[in-house]
Amino acid sequence: MRYGVILAGGGGTRLWPASRRARPKPLLPLAPGGATLIAATLRRAERAAGPTLVVTAAEMEPAVRAELGSDAWILAEPVGRNTAAAVGLAAVALMARDPDAVMAVFPADHHIADEDAFTAVVARALAAAESSRAIVSIGVVPTRPEPGFGYIELGEELGPGLRAVRRFVEKPDAAAALSMVAAGGHLWNAGIFACPAERMLEEIEQHLPDTGRALSEIAAALAAGGEEAAAARAAELYPALPAISIDHGVLEKAGDLLCVPGELGWNDVGAWSALAEIEPADPDGNVRLAEGALVDARGNIVLADPGRVVALVGVEGLVVVQAGDAVLVVPRARAQEVRAAVAALEAAGLDRYL
Amino acid sequence: MRYGVILAGGGGTRLWPASRRARPKPLLPLAPGGATLIAATLRRAERAAGPTLVVTAAEMEPAVRAELGSDAWILAEPVGRNTAAAVGLAAVALMARDPDAVMAVFPADHHIADEDAFTAVVARALAAAESSRAIVSIGVVPTRPEPGFGYIELGEELGPGLRAVRRFVEKPDAAAALSMVAAGGHLWNAGIFACPAERMLEEIEQHLPDTGRALSEIAAALAAGGEEAAAARAAELYPALPAISIDHGVLEKAGDLLCVPGELGWNDVGAWSALAEIEPADPDGNVRLAEGALVDARGNIVLADPGRVVALVGVEGLVVVQAGDAVLVVPRARAQEVRAAVAALEAAGLDRYL
Numbered sequence: 190m191r192y193g194v195i196l197a198g199g200g201g202t203r204l205w206p207a208s209r210r211a212r213p214k215p216l217l218p219l220a221p222g223g224a225t226l227i228a229a230t231l232r233r234a235e236r237a238a239g240p241t242l243v244v245t246a247a248e249m250e251p252a253v254r255a256e257l258g259s260d261a262w263i264l265a266e267p268v269g270r271n272t273a274a275a276v277g278l279a280a281v282a283l284m285a286r287d288p289d290a291v292m293a294v295f296p297a298d299h300h301i302a303d304e305d306a307f308t309a310v311v312a313r314a315l316a317a318a319e320s321s322r323a324i325v326s327i328g329v330v331p332t333r334p335e336p337g338f339g340y341i342e343l344g345e346e347l348g349p350g351l352r353a354v355r356r357f358v359e360k361p362d363a364a365a366a367l368s369m370v371a372a373g374g375h376l377w378n379a380g381i382f383a384c385p386a387e388r389m390l391e392e393i394e395q396h397l398p399d400t401g402r403a404l405s406e407i408a409a410a411l412a413a414g415g416e417e418a419a420a421a422r423a424a425e426l427y428p429a430l431p432a433i434s435i436d437h438g439v440l441e442k443a444g445d446l447l448c449v450p451g452e453l454g455w456n457d458v459g460a461w462s463a464l465a466e467i468e469p470a471d472p473d474g475n476v477r478l479a480e481g482a483l484v485d486a487r488g489n490i491v492l493a494d495p496g497r498v499v500a501l502v503g504v505e506g507l508v509v510v511q512a513g514d515a516v517l518v519v520p521r522a523r524a525q526e527v528r529a530a531v532a533a534l535e536a537a538g539l540d541r542y543l
Numbered sequence: 544m545r546y547g548v549i550l551a552g553g554g555g556t557r558l559w560p561a562s563r564r565a566r567p568k569p570l571l572p573l574a575p576g577g578a579t580l581i582a583a584t585l586r587r588a589e590r591a592a593g594p595t596l597v598v599t600a601a602e603m604e605p606a607v608r609a610e611l612g613s614d615a616w617i618l619a620e621p622v623g624r625n626t627a628a629a630v631g632l633a634a635v636a637l638m639a640r641d642p643d644a645v646m647a648v649f650p651a652d653h654h655i656a657d658e659d660a661f662t663a664v665v666a667r668a669l670a671a672a673e674s675s676r677a678i679v680s681i682g683v684v685p686t687r688p689e690p691g692f693g694y695i696e697l698g699e700e701l702g703p704g705l706r707a708v709r710r711f712v713e714k715p716d717a718a719a720a721l722s723m724v725a726a727g728g729h730l731w732n733a734g735i736f737a738c739p740a741e742r743m744l745e746e747i748e749q750h751l752p753d754t755g756r757a758l759s760e761i762a763a764a765l766a767a768g769g770e771e772a773a774a775a776r777a778a779e780l781y782p783a784l785p786a787i788s789i790d791h792g793v794l795e796k797a798g799d800l801l802c803v804p805g806e807l808g809w810n811d812v813g814a815w816s817a818l819a820e821i822e823p824a825d826p827d828g829n830v831r832l833a834e835g836a837l838v839d840a841r842g843n844i845v846l847a848d849p850g851r852v853v854a855l856v857g858v859e860g861l862v863v864v865q866a867g868d869a870v871l872v873v874p875r876a877r878a879q880e881v882r883a884a885v886a887a888l889e890a891a892g893l894d895r896y897l
Contacts (some may be wrong), residue, residue, distance in 0.1 A: 206854070480896075482887035484880065493870065498896040500560070500884035502873040504861070511870045516847065518863050518872055519856040526838065530854035533836035542834075542852040 190287050191315050192386075193234030193241030194279040196272050197227055197253055197297035203460040203527045206515030207492065210543055215297035216252055219458055221467070225256055226298045226458065233304060237311035238293040238383075242282060244275045245297075267424040272380075273438035274430050277393045277404045278423070280386040285411050290386040291318050294435075299379065300467045302454020310451035313350055314383035317447055324384040324392070324440060325447040326354060328376025329455045334367040336360060337459065337525075339378040339436065341448055342369075354446035357436065376448065378436065379455050389439075396442045400430055461508040461517075462524035464490050475501075479511070490521060515542050544641050545669050546740075547588030547595030548633040550626055551581055551607055551651035557814040557881045560869030561846065564897055569651035570606055573812055575821070579610055580812065581651045587658060591665035592647040596636060598629045599651075621778040626734075627792035628784050631747045631758045632777070634740035639765050644740040645672050648789075653733065654821045656808020664805035667704055668737035671801055678738040678746070678794060679801040680708060682730025683809045688721040690714060691813065691879075693732040693790065695802055696723075708800035711790065730802065732790065733809050743793075750796045754784055815862040815871075816878035818844050829855075833865070844875060869896050 201214025208214045220229035227243070234241040243263045245253045250265040257263065264282055266275060276294055283290035293311050301307045314325040328341045339360055344353030357378060361369065369375035394401030403426040411419035431438075440446065456467050468476045475483055479493030486501040493499045493511040501509065508524055510517040519527060534542055555568025562568045574583035581597070588595040597617045599607045604619040611617065618636055620629060630648055637644035647665050655661045668679040682695045693714055698707030711732060715723065723729035748755030757780040765773035785792075794800065810821050822830045829837055833847030840855040847853045847865040855863060862878055864871040873881060888896055 206852075480893060482884045482891060482893070484883045484887055497868050497870070498560075498888065498893060499870045500872070500881075500888065502871075502880045502884050503877040504872055504874060507858070507872065509870065509872050511865070514851050516851070516853045516863065516865045516870050517856075518854070518858055518861065520858065523857040526856045527854075529838045530836045530856050533838055534852065534854065537836060539834060539836070539852060 190290060191239040191319075192283050192287075192290050192292045193231075193238035194276065194283070194292045194294045195227070195230055195234055195241060195243045195297045196275050196279075196294065196380075197243055197245040197249065198269055198272070198275070199246065199249060201298065202531050203525060204458070205527055205531050205543070206510060206517050207512040209513070212252065213249065213298075214458070216249075216256055217298075219464070219467075220300065226300070227253065228256060230295055230297050230299070231257060231261070233301060233307060234293070234295050236304070237308040238315060242279055243297070244279050265420075267420070267427045269432070270427060270430040271432040272435040273393065273397055273433045274400055274403075274427070276389060276435045276439075277397075277400055278407065280389045280393075281404050281408045281411065281419075283386040284390070285408065288387065291315055291383065292386050292389070293383045294381065296380045296457075298458060300454075300456040300458050300463075302456070302467065303452070306451060307453045310350075310449050310453065311381070311383070314381075314447075314449040317348075317351055317449065318383040318385055318388075321445075321447065322385055322388050323445055323447045324382055324388065324443055325351075325449060326440065327379060327381040327383075327453075328352075328448045328450045329379045330450055330452045331370045331375070331377050334363070334370040335377070336363045336366040338457075340366075340369055340375045341378050343374045343376065343448060343450070347447065350449055352448045352450065354448045357441045376450055377455070379453075379457070380436070382440065392439050392443050397431065397433065397438045400433075400438075403427070403430055460524040460527065461490055461492075461510060461519070462521045464492070465521065488521070544644060545593040545673075546637050546641075546644050546646045547585075547592035548630065548637070548646045548648045549581070549584055549588055549595060549597045549651045550629050550648065550734075551597055551599040551603065552623055552626070552629070553600065553603060555652065556885050557879060558812070559881055559885050559897070560864060560871050561866040563867070566606065567603065568812070570603075570610055571652075573818070573821075574654065580654070581607065582610060584649055584651050584653070585611060585615070587655060587661060588647070588649050590658070591662040592669060596633055597651070598633050619774075621774075621781045623786070624781055624784040625786040626789040627747065627751055627787045628754055628757075628781070630743060630789045630793075631751075631754055632761065634743045634747075635758050635762045635765065635773075637740040638744070639762065642741065645669055645737065646740050646743070647737045648735065650734045650811075652812060654808075654810040654812050654817075656810070656821065657806070660805055661807045664704075664803050664807065665735070665737070668735075668801075668803040671702075671705055671803065672737040672739055672742075675799075675801065676739055676742050677799055677801045678736055678742065678797055679705075679803060680794065681733060681735040681737075681807075682706075682802045682804045683733045684804055684806045685724045685729065685731050688717070688724040689731070690717045690720040692811075694720075694723055694729045695732050697728045697730065697802060697804070701801065704803055706802045706804065708802045711795045730804055731809070733807075733811070734790070736794065746793050746797050751785065751787065751792045754787075754792075757781070757784055814878040814881065815844055815846070815864060815873070816875045818846070819875065842875070
C-alpha cells in the first residue's frame with residue numbers, strides 16, 4: 190500500500206524572526222490562507238500518497254501535534270540526525286504495519302502552487318516505485334538558473350514521464366547552474382521521492398551500515414515490544430548515529446534511480462523573498478501579510494503577527510517582518526543574509542531572541 | 544518670585560508609533576539616559592526658574608502624574624485649547640499664590656543639550672521680565688536654514704544679551720529661511736519665554752478678550768472657593784474658548800517684546816530624524832536605542848521597546864521604530880512624512896493603533 194512520509198525537522202534560520210528554535214519553519218503560517226507549511230504538506234501528502242506519517246524530533250513533537258491534531262500519525266526521533274535516519278525510521282515504522290509499504294517522502298516546509306500536477310506526479314512516482322522497486326525522485330523543471338539548489342541530471346527516457354537518473358549535482362556555482370539550465374535535462378532536486386520501504390532499508394544498510402544496524406535493532410524492538418520498546422531502543426541508539434542527509438547518504442550512491450519530472454509551482458520558501466513568488470502583490474508590488482499603512486512604498490514584503498501593525502513610508506524593495514518580540518528589515522535582494530543577523534544576535538548573547 | 548511653567552499638551556504625530564493618543568510625545572523616554580522628555584524638562588525648569596507648574600489636559604493628567612510623582616505641581620485643563628489658554632490658566636494659578644510671580648514658560652517635549660547655557664539664558668530672561676515687566680522670548684541661534692520653525696527678527700541691542708524684538712516670522716519657505724539665516728539677526732522661536740504673570744493676563748485680556756474674561760472668572764472662583772471651585776468654573780468655560788497658540792494669539796501682537804539669544808543645543812525632537820542630533824551614533828553612523836543586530840547597516844536610527852530586538856541587514860539611512868503593537872520604517876530624510884502614515888491608518892479604520 191502507498192503511504193506519505195513527511196520529514197519535519199527544525200531549521201529555517203533565514204525565516205527569522207518568524208522562525209525560532211521553538212517554532213521552526215514547518216510551523217510558520219506561510220501557506221495560502223494562513224495555514225502552516227506542515228499542515229498544507231500533510232493535506233497534499235494524504236491526497237497524493239495516502240495515510241501519512243510525520244517524522245519529527247522529540248523537542249518539536251508537542252508543537253507539531255498541537256498543529257496537526259491529536260489523531261495525526263506522528264513519530265518522534267529522540268534527537269535529530271538529519272534525513273537519512275528519519276527516512277530509515279519511517280521505513281521501519283511502515284514495514285511493521287505493511288511489509289509491502291511504498292512511501293512518498295516530502296519535506297514539511299515547501300510550497301506547491303499546482304496541487305493537481307503534484308498529485309499526478311507523486312502518483313506516477315509511486316507507481317514506478319511499486320513496479321520497479323526503485324527509488325524514484327521527483328524532479329522540478331527549473332524556472333531560473335538557481336545556484337542554491339541541488340540538480341538531477343536526467344538519463345534515458347524509460348516511459349511516459351519517467352527518466353533514468355544519470356547523477357545528482359550538488360549545489361552548483363552560478364555559471365554551472367546557468368549552463369545546466371540552458372542545456373536542459375537538469376531538474377531541481379526538491380527532496381521529494383518515492384520508494385518501497387524495504388528497498389530503502391536495504392540501501393541504508395548498504396551505504397550507511399551504522400544507521401542500518403541501528404534501524405534493524407529498533408525494528409526488532411518494535412516487533413518484540415511494540416512502540417514503547419522501539420522508542421526506548423531509539424533513544425539509546427540515536428545519539429551515536431551519523432547526521433547525514435538521505436541525498437548525500439543514499440540517493441547519490443544508489444544505483445538505478447529513476448526520476449519523474451514535474452512542473453509543480455514548487456517553492457522551497459527558502460528565504461523571505463520567496464513570499465513574492467507564492468503570494469499575490471498589491472498594485473504597487475507590495476506583498477502584505479500584515480495590517481498597516483503603505484505610503485509611497487513599492488515592491489516590499491511585509492509580514493506581522495495578528496494584532497500588530499506595520500507602516501512603511503517611502504521605501505522600496507524591503508522585507509519587513511515583525512514576529513513576536515523581534516523586527517527584521519532587509520532588502521529583498523539580500524534576504525539570504527538574514528542568517529548573518531541571526532549569527533550576530535547569537536554572537537551578542539541575544540540567543541533568547543532566536 | 545520666579546516660577547517655571549511647563550506646557551504639556553498632547554500631540555507628536557510624527558513620533559508615531561512611540562507617540563500615541565494615550566502616550567503623547569512629552570511622555571516618551573527620549574531624553575538622555577532614557578528619561579521622559581517631560582521629566583527632563585521639569586528638572587531643567589526647576590533648576591533654571593524655580594518651583595514649576597505643569598499644565599496639562601485632564602485626559603493626560605493621570606499619565607503625567609504617574610510620570611512626575613505624586614508631589615508634582617500639576618494643573619489639569621478640562622479640555623485642551625492650545626497654549627494661549629494654558630499659559631493664561633497658569634498665570635491665574637501663579638497670581639493666586641504670588642501676585643508678583645514671574646514665570647518662565649517651557650514646552651514639555653524639547654531637548655536641551657547645553658543645560659548650563661540654558662539655565663543662564665532663562666535666568667537672564669526672567670531678570671529682564673522682572674526689571675522691565677516685559678515678555679522676554681528666548682531666541683535660539685540657528686544652526687541651519689530650517690523652514691519648519693518660526694523665527695524672531697531681532698531689533699536693537701538693549702543690554703548685554705538682551706535685544707528688542709522687531710517681529711515674529713511664521714514658518715518661512717525654504718528660500719526665506721535661507722536668506723534669514725544668511726543675513727543673521729533672526730533666531731528660532733523655541734516657544735520659551737519669561738513674563739510677569741500679571742502682564743501676561745493683561746496681554747490676554749487685550750488680544751484675546753474672550754479668553755481673558757474666562758480667566759478672570761476662573762480667578763474669581765479660585766479666590767472665593769479654592770481649587771475645586773476654579774476647576775468647576777473652568778470645566779464650564781473652557782469648551783467655548785478659542786483654540787489658539789500663545790504665539791499667534793499674544794506674542795505676535797504684543798508690543799515691546801524682548802529677546803535673550805542663546806546657543807542651547809536646543810532640539811524640538813520634531814521627528815524621528817532628530818534622534819540623530821541628540822543621541823550618539825556608532826562608528827557606522829547608526830543611532831541605536833534598541834537591542835539587536837546591525838549587519839552591513841549604516842546611518843540608521845533604530846528604536847524599540849525594552850525586551851524587543853531589531854535586526855537590520857544591508858540597509859542605510861532608515862528610521863526603524865518598534866513601539867507596542869506597531870512598527871514603522873521610513874527613510875530618515877522623509878521622517879516628517881510619518882504623519883501621512885498616521886493619516887492612512889486613520890483612513891483605513893485602524894485608529895486602535897494611533
